[in-house]
Amino acid sequence: MSERDAPLVSVVIPCYNLAHFLREAIESVLTQTYPRVELVVVDDGSPDNTPDVVADYPSARCVRQGNRGVAEARNTGFRATKGEFVLFIDADDRLTPNAIQAHLRCFLEHPEAGFVVGGIEHISGDGTYRGAPHSPVLKADHYKHLREANHIANTIAVMFRRSVLEKLGGFKGYFSPAEDYEFLLRAARAFPSAHHSTVVAQYRRHTTNTSRKGVIMLQAMRRVMRSQRELVAGNPSLEAAWRKGDNYWREFFGGVTVKETYAHLRRGDVWSAARAVGALLVHVRSRLLVLPWKYRARSLAAVRQRFSGIDKIRAKRLGRSTASHEI
Numbered sequence: 477m478s479e480r481d482a483p484l485v486s487v488v489i490p491c492y493n494l495a496h497f498l499r500e501a502i503e504s505v506l507t508q509t510y511p512r513v514e515l516v517v518v519d520d521g522s523p524d525n526t527p528d529v530v531a532d533y534p535s536a537r538c539v540r541q542g543n544r545g546v547a548e549a550r551n552t553g554f555r556a557t558k559g560e561f562v563l564f565i566d567a568d569d570r571l572t573p574n575a576i577q578a579h580l581r582c583f584l585e586h587p588e589a590g591f592v593v594g595g596i597e598h599i600s601g602d603g604t605y606r607g608a609p610h611s612p613v614l615k616a617d618h619y620k621h622l623r624e625a626n627h628i629a630n631t632i633a634v635m636f637r638r639s640v641l642e643k644l645g646g647f648k649g650y651f652s653p654a655e656d657y658e659f660l661l662r663a664a665r666a667f668p669s670a671h672h673s674t675v676v677a678q679y680r681r682h683t684t685n686t687s688r689k690g691v692i693m694l695q696a697m698r699r700v701m702r703s704q705r706e707l708v709a710g711n712p713s714l715e716a717a718w719r720k721g722d723n724y725w726r727e728f729f730g731g732v733t734v735k736e737t738y739a740h741l742r743r744g745d746v747w748s749a750a751r752a753v754g755a756l757l758v759h760v761r762s763r764l765l766v767l768p769w770k771y772r773a774r775s776l777a778a779v780r781q782r783f784s785g786i787d788k789i790r791a792k793r794l795g796r797s798t799a800s801h802e803i
Contacts, residue, residue, distance in 0.1 A: 482511060504570035509573055565677060569630075579594060597678045734752075
């Protein structure tokens, strides 16, 4: 196939306040081994220098909008593209050099697929390798398995046919920041998919990752799970998958929230810690009992340390007050 006959692939990068990582994301797209790539960066009202970074790359296009969140930024970017195939990556992540070629090869092998899924690696904030999560190469029952847990790991590992996004209507901001998982569930329910083992993207783990914000993720995942419940009603297999997935996400982000509570208490932020505990009681409930003990032990220790410190301060103040009265 000549380059002129090769299908156009569009890549959308939503960006908010991540200009310091954006250059790496852009270059990972522009250095693909596949020749026909269209790149659109959506500046989602960033107060940083996102447009200046994009301007350094003549083949990249920057679309600007007010801050409307990542779901709408992806939708805006998609509407600005023309490719037959579409890929979304976040501004702090990177594609591997042969990502697009590997995805298209999978599409050739599975022409019935509405989207294809590859593997990812984890990298640190400075770009060093941190390992690769286990992502099974599924052959069947994709929707059921996705209900039980997000085996796809991240949307950056997925390439969609344009027709899938057009039919499903894009991402829904109501489910943010879990809008990507909700979209994948809709896509897996409506279209066949195919998986391959090639590592196609690198997910950057750093302190500002949304997935580390347990309270926010718990609330978002509960909205996603509630939206799915009626869709599986009456199907015993899918109902069982729904229950398994519901428990999985409550435990997973429950653990994240417990660690978040611990961090708040260590900083002396009692209000944020109380908010996190409230989220645990509302969304995790009895699943708290199955969380690893190390999470609960840390938080209990932090609570004791925090309130022990308050008692010591009160004791000192009381001692000074008593001494002044004696004088």
